[in-house]
Amino acid sequence: MSDTKLPLSLPALIAWAANEYKDQVAIKEETRRVSYAELAGLAQRSAAAFLAAGVNKGDRVAIWAPNMTEWIEAAIGLQSAGAVLVPLNNRLQGAEAADILRRSGARILLTYTRLEKGEPLALLESESLPELEKRILLRGEDARAQTWDDFLAGGDNLNRDTVAERAASVAPDDIADMLFTSGTTGKPKGVLCTHRQNIQVFKTWGDTVGLRSSDNYLIINPFFHTFGYKAGWLASIIFGSTTLPVMAFDKEAAMAQIESDQVTMLPGAPSLYEMLLADPARDNYDLSSLRLGVTGAAAVPVQLVKDMRSVLGFKTVVTAYGLTESTGVVSICRPDDDAETIATTSGRAIEGVEVKCANPDTGAEVPRGSEGEIWVRGYNVMQGYFDMPEATAETITSDGWLRTGDIGVMDERGYLRITDRLKDMYIMNGENVYPAEVEKALYGLEGVAQVAVIGVPKQPQGEVGMAFIVPKPGSDPDKDAVIEHASRHLARYKVPMYVEIVDSLPLNASGKVVKPELKAKAKAILGNG
Known part of the structure; x- marks a missing residue:
């Protein structure tokens, strides 16, 4: 990367990257390769399509799809049109997705034929979405949605000066995205960040970790999450790395x-x-x-x-x-x-x-x-x-x-x-217990691949620990050995009272353990305690 000052809006960044990195591969997905110069052209065409569809600055546009090249094209295009990107978690049920679409006021939804809970278009069929004007499939075909190619074609006759003017009007302090929190407690909340924040934070992040233009960056983290989007393909663009999107x-x-x-x-x-x-x-x-x-x-x-x-x-x-x-x-x-x-x-x-x-x-x-x-x-x-x-x-x-x-x-x-x-802490006999500390200790036991600890109600202690252990292949940890190991490394009040050996832990799409699911499982195993 040269020492020239980094532009602080996404459309300006894409134009800069096209000039800076030119024919270097920006995205490689299966047999398709897109250079930085080509990515700028794709982004401009995408922006034109959003303008032709009537998208104004500040409008919300949602993407509910797995990692793919078209996700990036669409995100850059809508943000170049001044719209706000609203990524949806691929594991949502239809009612959960509809709630976010309604609350965000999204006018357009870009999606895919099938996600974890089924076909998005089918999942949304019975939902009332009065502000949602368009449904577009980034890949595949379905009578209930417009194809990505047809949507793009809708902007092909738009004057390119009009597209350039809109992109130039996008300011660093305009809102770039609205990412909804995972909502493990209460209703998910839409977090608002600006173009300047995204670019400055991940320029600093990339400088700190040592990201290079020669890096081939495998992005398994989902694009709807900060780790896959901002620390993922956005950081790649800033540093000229090659993005390798992983769909599943x-x-x-x-x-x-x-x-x-x-x-x-x-x-x-x-x-x-x-x-x-x-x-x-x-x-x-x-x-x-x-x-x-x-x-x-x-x-x-x-x-x-x-x-x-x-x-x-x-x-x-x-x-x-x-x-x-x-x-x-x-x-x-x-x-x-x-x-x-x-x-x-x-x-x-x-x-x-x-x-x-x-x-x-x-x-x-x-x-x-x-x-x-x-x-x-x-x-x-x-x-x-x-x-x-x-x-x-x-x-x-x-x-x-x-x-x-x-x-x-x-x-x-x-x-x-x-x-x-703060919310994962539990109190046993008046003592604060932090599950992460217990998990670290149990991870050191031979044969343990993964571990998660929660607090469960029990009288008279108030709450006690329950450990869920995923064994390594070919290993068979004994429950008593788990408790003995914990006793050697932890204060007595931190030692789990219960141990469950399980095949896997419930993980959300960013790879974190979904502890409310473990609490429900514990309740089924133990009763109300």
Whole structure:
């Protein structure tokens, strides 16, 4: 990348990238290759189609589809027309998707023939969506929707000066997207971020992790999530990397693609690497091209980081922490941090951002080394929740601090260790127990591939721990051995009372464990306790 100043709106960024990276491959999907110069042309055609369809600045356009080249074309096109991108989670039921479409006021929906819960067009048939004017299939055909090709053709006669004028009118501080939170507690909320925030945050992120124009970037993380969209194809465009979209994750297919496409960049939740490490077929593939791994969650076990380096062969592994409300990033390790720091912390604040661990009641910073709620202030803090002023005021203080709802500890260097979610903590006999700490301890037991811990009601203790263990292939952990191991490494009140051996954990599309599902399962197993 040259030292020229990076444009801070997406349409300007695409034009800049076409000039900067020209014939380099921007996107490679199966046999299709799209250069940066071609991507700019596709984006312009897409923008013309949105203008021809009557899309105005500030209108909302939704995408409900898996990772594919057309997703990127559509997103850049609609944002170049000044519209706001509303990505929908591919695991939603029809009623859940309809709720977001209604609340966002989306005028156009771009979707796909089939998603996890069925055919989107069928799932929405019985839903009342008075503001939704168009349904478009990014791939495939269905009488209930317009094809992507037909939609694009609708803008072909539009004057290109008109398209260029609209793109030029998109300002850095215009809203670029509305990403809905996962809604594990209460109704999902639409998080508003600007073009400037997206580009500045992920220029900083890419500089910090060491993303390069020579990287082949396998994007398994879904595009509807910050990790797949902003840290994914948007970061790729900023740095001139090649995006390799993965429509549906399959362990063996991913390993085969790492070998065939010489994948260098592979970020993901810890569960992604855990699955690769536990797969006995891994030795059939050459994964030596892997260079850079970026992960993060409440619990990233030390052993996992070591295994990513020694077994999967990553040269650089960094851990990071962020949330949708922080434009995806709060803190990150630096590649030259020592292994212990990378394994046991989520790094320090990104450049230009303030972070503190605060008393959640007063906002006062707690002493270094003490647990507090993580508060963030800076250019990465969202503009607010769409149409939810009360929720915005509860989350962003009057002096600009974002209350994350995460509990962490900051050391004297400013490095954060994420303890857990405020809402995941449970209380046993008056003592706070953070499941992430218990999970880290149990992960160290031989034969354990994945682990999740929840609090379940039990009298007279109030709540006690319940551990769900996924064994490694060929291993058969004994429940008593799990409890014994925990007893050796944890205070007595932190040792789980119950252990369940399961084939898999319920994961959301970003690879995080869906703990409400585990709580429902625990209730079925234990009764009301």
